[in-house]
Amino acid sequence: MAYTISTTVSMPFEEAVTAATEALKAHGFGVLTTIDVKDTLKQKIGAEFRPYRILGACNPQMAHQALQAEDKIGVMLPCNVIVQEHAPGRVEIAAVDPVASMQAVENPSLGEVAGSVREGLRQAIADLEARS
Template sequence: MTYHFSKTVDMPFDAAVTAVTAALQKHGFGVLTQIDVKETLGKKIGVDFRPYLILGACNPKLAYEALTLEDKIGTMLPCNVVVQQHDPGVVEISAVDPVASMASIENPGLGAVAGKVRELLRQVVADVA
């Protein structure tokens, strides 16, 4: 089982970030955190890394449902979506597969919530064109 689903798009990095953010919103997610890996690695260890952004996405209704089923599930929230540039104009969008990441938790109710989130995140990735 893979832990993510991804696709590559031909667009500028900033346009891809805008498209991913819009797709997340369309499917009920907000972006709680945004980590600019390129900037952070440059400041912290002086390396020049490719444009790489981690978006911490959350669907409040499904997060609430998961939290009521498992009080420590917050250790796995929010769901990360990565936007990274491989070449100029070639950007990969990747989203965590919550079913894979929560497979070790023996709670059928939580598995059902993870399945809902999985389908929404697949739609988010598919929507970016």
């Protein structure tokens, strides 16, 4: 089973980060955290890396439902969305598939929430694909 929902867009990296954030917002997700992997690797270990950002996306209503269904599910929140540049103007945006990531948790109520989250993330990725 694939564990991501992704697309590749033709736009500059920073524009893709902004577009991803906006697409997530349009489907009920906020970005709680942003990790600049390129900058972090440079600062921590001196490594050069391509532009790569991890966005911690959360839909508060769905997160609340998930936490009510499974009290330890917070270890899998927020949903990570990556934005990485493969070549100038060619940027991949990929979201975790929450159904795949929560497959090990045997809780039907959680599965329903994961399905709703997956659909919202799919729609956000589809919006990005349509913009490219």
